[in-house]
Amino acid sequence: RKEVEQDPGPFNVPEGATVAFNCTYSNSASQSFFWYRQDCRKEPKLLMSVYSSGNEDGRFTAQLNRASQYISLLIRDSKLSDSATYLCVVFDPNTGNQFYFGTGTSLTVIP
Amino acid sequence: GAGVSQSPRYKVAKRGQDVALRCDPISGHVSLFWYQQALGQGPEFLTYFQNEAQLDKSGLPSDRFFAERPEGSVSTLKIQRTQQEDSAVYLCASSLLLVGGQYFGPGTRLTVL
Numbered sequence: 001r002k003e004v005e006q007d008p009g010p011f012n013v014p015e016g017a018t019v020a021f022n023c024t025y026s027n028s029a030s031q032s033f034f035w036y037r038q039d040c041r042k043e044p045k046l047l048m049s050v051y052s053s054g055n056e057d058g059r060f061t062a063q064l065n066r067a068s069q070y071i072s073l074l075i076r077d078s079k080l081s082d083s084a085t086y087l088c089v090v091f092d093p094n095t096g097n098q099f100y101f102g103t104g105t106s107l108t109v110i111p
Numbered sequence: 112g113a114g115v116s117q118s119p120r121y122k123v124a125k126r127g128q129d130v131a132l133r134c135d136p137i138s139g140h141v142s143l144f145w146y147q148q149a150l151g152q153g154p155e156f157l158t159y160f161q162n163e164a165q166l167d168k169s170g171l172p173s174d175r176f177f178a179e180r181p182e183g184s185v186s187t188l189k190i191q192r193t194q195q196e197d198s199a200v201y202l203c204a205s206s207l208l209l210v211g212g213q214y215f216g217p218g219t220r221l222t223v224l
Binding site: 004031034042103 | 156159170210213214
């Protein structure tokens, strides 16, 4: 079983829509969580960390549910520029220094 | 300021050749990671350095893979006797602390023929 699982999508949404992605992780001892975005043939870029109480950055909201072992990313008022692959990342100190990346969820925002 | 840089950006190698991939992290970043990313997959952890110490190399797929960071700054990932299955994008990332957001370089796309 993979450490981190994501629905690969693709998600195709119209401009202005709200879209949400979920990511589940297998190890309950995981401590740190992040969302990255990766544009086609580019490197991943940190979008936001995910805090226990949930956090918001503009149109983006991240939530953590430790009991169910999932994290989510909500994008409101989608823009064309939001089209990318969104990677969920989990850090589990009990397995060394590894950050586990999901396979990514593809989002295309349609005009 | 300057981000993470990697060179070469593209490398084509014949099967059996040795290759060396370079990473220049952000100045002052203690932590340095190497990842391998296959098409359609997320990055897979290879190895981690804290300054010059390689603290975790559990992700290296075989003993043909070797990484070093002798002065705690620039790092090199070396792959000996390359195989076709080594074809992937090799990403380097650095961070100020272990448990923090990582900043990625543009990657080296390795193609083994």
